Amino acid sequence: MISVDKVVKRYKDVIALDHFSFHAGKNEIVGLLGPNGCGKTTAINCMLSLLKFDQGTIELFGQPVNPNNNKTKARIGIVPQELAIFEKLNVVENVDFFCGLYVKNPAKRKELVDEAINFVGLEKYRKFTPGHLSGGLKRRLNIACGIAHKPDILFLDEPTVAVDAQSRNFILDGVKKMKDQGTTVIYTTHYLEEAEDLCDSFVIMDNGRNIAAGSLEDLQNSISTTESITVKFISEPDNLKELLENIKNVNQVIKSNNTYNIQFDKNNNNLTNLIHFIEENSLTYTEIRSEQPSLSNIFLELTGKELRD
Amino acid sequence: MTIFRVILLHFWKYKWLILPLAIVFFLIAAMFSQFSDQGEFESQSLRITVVDYSESESSEALIDYLEHGNQVEVVNDKARSTLEEAVFLSEIHGAIIIDPNFEDLVQQGDAAVEIISDERATASTQLETEISKVLMFMNAQYNELGQLDTEQLDTALNERVEVSLNDDGLASSEENYNNAAAYSNFAAYWLMLLLMLTIGNLMSEYNKPELQKRIIAAPVSSTSSAIQILSSQSLVGIFATLIMFFGLVGLYYDRLDGIPLGKILVALLLITLFTLAMQFAINALTTNRFMVNGLANLITLGLAFMSGIFVPIELFGDTARRVAEFLPLYHYTQIYGASDITWSETIPSIAVLLLYTVAFLIIGIIFNNQRKSTQL
Numbered sequence: 108m109i110s111v112d113k114v115v116k117r118y119k120d121v122i123a124l125d126h127f128s129f130h131a132g133k134n135e136i137v138g139l140l141g142p143n144g145c146g147k148t149t150a151i152n153c154m155l156s157l158l159k160f161d162q163g164t165i166e167l168f169g170q171p172v173n174p175n176n177n178k179t180k181a182r183i184g185i186v187p188q189e190l191a192i193f194e195k196l197n198v199v200e201n202v203d204f205f206c207g208l209y210v211k212n213p214a215k216r217k218e219l220v221d222e223a224i225n226f227v228g229l230e231k232y233r234k235f236t237p238g239h240l241s242g243g244l245k246r247r248l249n250i251a252c253g254i255a256h257k258p259d260i261l262f263l264d265e266p267t268v269a270v271d272a273q274s275r276n277f278i279l280d281g282v283k284k285m286k287d288q289g290t291t292v293i294y295t296t297h298y299l300e301e302a303e304d305l306c307d308s309f310v311i312m313d314n315g316r317n318i319a320a321g322s323l324e325d326l327q328n329s330i331s332t333t334e335s336i337t338v339k340f341i342s343e344p345d346n347l348k349e350l351l352e353n354i355k356n357v358n359q360v361i362k363s364n365n366t367y368n369i370q371f372d373k374n375n376n377n378l379t380n381l382i383h384f385i386e387e388n389s390l391t392y393t394e395i396r397s398e399q400p401s402l403s404n405i406f407l408e409l410t411g412k413e414l415r416d
Numbered sequence: 417m418t419i420f421r422v423i424l425l426h427f428w429k430y431k432w433l434i435l436p437l438a439i440v441f442f443l444i445a446a447m448f449s450q451f452s453d454q455g456e457f458e459s460q461s462l463r464i465t466v467v468d469y470s471e472s473e474s475s476e477a478l479i480d481y482l483e484h485g486n487q488v489e490v491v492n493d494k495a496r497s498t499l500e501e502a503v504f505l506s507e508i509h510g511a512i513i514i515d516p517n518f519e520d521l522v523q524q525g526d527a528a529v530e531i532i533s534d535e536r537a538t539a540s541t542q543l544e545t546e547i548s549k550v551l552m553f554m555n556a557q558y559n560e561l562g563q564l565d566t567e568q569l570d571t572a573l574n575e576r577v578e579v580s581l582n583d584d585g586l587a588s589s590e591e592n593y594n595n596a597a598a599y600s601n602f603a604a605y606w607l608m609l610l611l612m613l614t615i616g617n618l619m620s621e622y623n624k625p626e627l628q629k630r631i632i633a634a635p636v637s638s639t640s641s642a643i644q645i646l647s648s649q650s651l652v653g654i655f656a657t658l659i660m661f662f663g664l665v666g667l668y669y670d671r672l673d674g675i676p677l678g679k680i681l682v683a684l685l686l687i688t689l690f691t692l693a694m695q696f697a698i699n700a701l702t703t704n705r706f707m708v709n710g711l712a713n714l715i716t717l718g719l720a721f722m723s724g725i726f727v728p729i730e731l732f733g734d735t736a737r738r739v740a741e742f743l744p745l746y747h748y749t750q751i752y753g754a755s756d757i758t759w760s761e762t763i764p765s766i767a768v769l770l771l772y773t774v775a776f777l778i779i780g781i782i783f784n785n786q787r788k789s790t791q792l
Contacts, residue, residue, distance in 0.1 A: 152629075155629075156633075157629060174632075175637070177635035177636075177637070180634060180635040181635040183633065185629070185630055185633050187629055187630065189626040190626065191627050191629065191630045192627075193422070193621060193622075193627070194621060195426055195429045195621070196422070196425065196426075196429075200422075204418060204422045205630060205634075207418035207421070207422075208419075208630075208631065208634035208635070208636055209634060209635060253630070
């Protein structure tokens with residue numbers, strides 16, 4: 108669906124995109140992650156053919172992007188981070204206008220507008236102007252305007268910024284539903300837990316470059332931080348620490364009273380191996396907890412900074 | 417036609433701004449139309465004090481004539497300051513001091529009397545008219561007969577002539593023209609203000625970068641988008657122009673003689689096009705709503721004052737008049753500058769307005785392209 112290959116974009120002497128590449132398939136939610144100024148918006152603008160780029164290729168649906176290719180543009184939806192809605196128009200009029208840019212048939216458009224309004228849960232607010240909606244409801248309206256024409260590719264730029272928990276859940280559920288309906292979603296966010304929960308794959312950007320890409324598992328395997336398992340034993344032999352250190356892939360064991368934190372080198376059947384060891388040695392325990400490196404850990408290790416830096 | 421529709425829809429949303437403005441305009445226009453023809457003058461009985469230093473036959477003839485229909489007090493001597501005070505306190509309408517050499521001065525055609533009156537009052541004009549009439553007849557008799565015949569003078573002064581006006585069309589058509597011109601002047605100010613406020617606010621929202629991002633990303637070509645914007649604005653502009661034009665026709669339907677309707681319609685259409693072009697340039701420069709509203713008021717009021725819309729241009733000084741000749745609104749008024757103006761006489765003003773329109777369009781296109789290249 109989307110193929111971005113070695114794209115370079117310069118603003119005079121500043122390189123905004125430095126041989127940036129990534130691919131997204133059908134029905135995929137791709138999280139585009141990176142600190143402010145890393146080139147996410149520039150990359151999206153290039154994919155939307157809002158910006159010319161200096162080098163590389165971008166293909167959508169197998170076609171090179173082109174500002175005059177209305178056929179391709181008709182299959183794309185965009186939900187910008189800033190509210191892109193008319194203050195004087197009510198909910199229906201706003202959604203109808205943006206849908207009307209894509210769908211000319213009035214009957215079909217009416218159907219799609221109603222569907223989009225219901226999809227984001229604004230059916231009670233159809234005649235409300237944005238000035239009379241809360242921040243969360245405005246965000247939902249912003250999304251409805253971008254999805255009403257049922258795009259095959261949807262660019263969602265930080266859709267959950269400054270929204271209440273209820274609206275956030277509503278938006279995330281909606282994105283999942285869209286994926287189920289066959290839409291490819293390019294999702295940018297600062298909330299890594301949200302991305303971890305929502306996205307099938309990730310592209311981590313820094314300084315205009317793609318520094319890592321793939322599924323969460325791929326990313327976890329690409330860094331040195333790995334799985335750690337914590338076990339709280341009831342019975343423990345004196346040499347338990349040494350015994351645990353001999354298990355395959357174990358890098359380090361940290362003991363605190365009867366609780367052992369075992370850190371592994373690789374993410375390969377570690378929990379299975381540990382349980383097998385416990386059974387073999389007839390040990391008893393009250394609690395066992397495995398922790399995989401989170402997206403936050405991955406991001407920190409790859410970029411050397413927190414996402415909010 | 418989505419963009420076309422949404423711009424018209426926005427205009428509709430501004431109905432509560434447009435309607436009161438339109439109602440106020442037509443109320444004012446209707447009031448002026450009703451009361452413009454009421455000016456009348458009627459002579460009145462004057463209280464006059466005459467100081468006769470001449471005491472001649474001629475001065476008595478003058479006093480006799482003034483005593484017809486007026487209250488005249490004749491004194492031999494009175495201080496000038498006392499007379500001025502009496503006029504100032506409105507005790508008398510005026511005082512006349514007859515020179516001792518009255519007869520000689522009348523014969524020579526020189527100033528023979530001094531009139532003290534309040535020049536701001538209509539009584540002053542009436543008094544001056546009466547006296548100059550007597551003096552003219554006296555002078556004529558002296559010149560013709562070599563002496564004054566008081567009987568003949570009295571007959572000549574009191575002779576009444578029946579005058580019947582066969583046709584007053586010329587005067588009334590001039591008055592119709594003046595009224596229609598005043599209406600059209602104010603209509604231009606109203607049109608400019610209305611279009612600049614509504615289109616300015618509408619387009620400042622439409623041109624917001626985030627909305628533009630969505631619109632440009634949609635499968636609508638920039639040419640189609642520009643055509644839809646331009647045609648919707650022009651439609652509204654033409655609609656407003658026609659309301660102004662037919663408002664004029666409606667208010668003066670029974671007094672259309674002398675009104676160059678065709679030229680007024682052309683002038684209204686041209687000023688609408690000029691305003692649309694100017695607003696296009698302003699919107700290309702800024703999307704700040706406060707700036708747009710401020711500029712709308714500043715430009716319309718400034719142009720209206722400097723072009724003789726509110727104050728007759730004849731009252732301007734030479735420099736201000738020279739400046740006005742460079743302004744578009746001045747040329748707008750010149751298109752219907754006289755009731756009998758010909759089309760060939762209007763061509764220079766039409767050309768100037770069109771040039772202004774094209775110039776602002778070009779400025780708008782340049783700034784628009786610059787804005788688009790920086791916002792994305």
